[in-house]
Amino acid sequence: MSPNQKFKIVAIVGMPGSGKSAVSKVFERQGYRKVRFGDVTDEEVKKQGLELNEENERRVREELRKQHGMAAYAVMNLPRISDALQASNVVIDGLYSWEEHKFLKEEFDGAFSTVAVWAPPRVRYQRLKNRTVRRLTPDESKARDFAEIENVNKGGPIAMADYTILNDSTLESLISQVMGVIRALK
Numbered sequence: 001m002s003p004n005q006k007f008k009i010v011a012i013v014g015m016p017g018s019g020k021s022a023v024s025k026v027f028e029r030q031g032y033r034k035v036r037f038g039d040v041t042d043e044e045v046k047k048q049g050l051e052l053n054e055e056n057e058r059r060v061r062e063e064l065r066k067q068h069g070m071a072a073y074a075v076m077n078l079p080r081i082s083d084a085l086q087a088s089n090v091v092i093d094g095l096y097s098w099e100e101h102k103f104l105k106e107e108f109d110g111a112f113s114t115v116a117v118w119a120p121p122r123v124r125y126q127r128l129k130n131r132t133v134r135r136l137t138p139d140e141s142k143a144r145d146f147a148e149i150e151n152v153n154k155g156g157p158i159a160m161a162d163y164t165i166l167n168d169s170t171l172e173s174l175i176s177q178v179m180g181v182i183r184a185l186k
Helices: 020-029 038-047 054-068 072-085 098-111 121-130 138-151 155-159 171-185
Strands: 009-013 033-036 090-093 112-118 163-166
Touching: 009 020, 009 098, 009 155, 020 033, 020 090, 020 112, 020 171, 033 072, 038 054, 038 072, 054 072, 054 138, 072 090, 072 098, 098 112, 098 155, 112 155, 112 171, 121 138, 163 171
Parallel strands: 009 090, 009 112, 033 090, 112 163
Antiparallel strands: none
């Protein structure tokens, strides 16, 4: 952590349906300000006049990375992160690529940590099938997994996370694990 850096940044990483947003909410309830990387995708999809769906979101994510490099989302969200850090700790919901991870690790030195949220594909695919927003079929879920691993370098941040949370049982278990990470970060 740099001498002028008094707040922390925690990036939540994981595959679709692993529980990243649920983990982020626990951090928010503990006073962390959330920066959702996916907001950049949503804004661009809307700007292009497209419907928010898996196909358009994937195309936009990959286009933005082709245009701005694999660290695109970290770079594009840097003003939001820096602004939030003026007043509180920050939780990043949905860091994807290894390049984003390296960019933020270098930019914020010791103030930056990652938390991987892991659940097996069968559990994640069921969650994605049942959710109310951005619902995916099991085939769409599998295709998204492959695209994120192969095209977005998503495996690195998960493999190199500072903390890992197993989210394959109850909400109470998830919250308990997240609170343990929050205590460890203090």
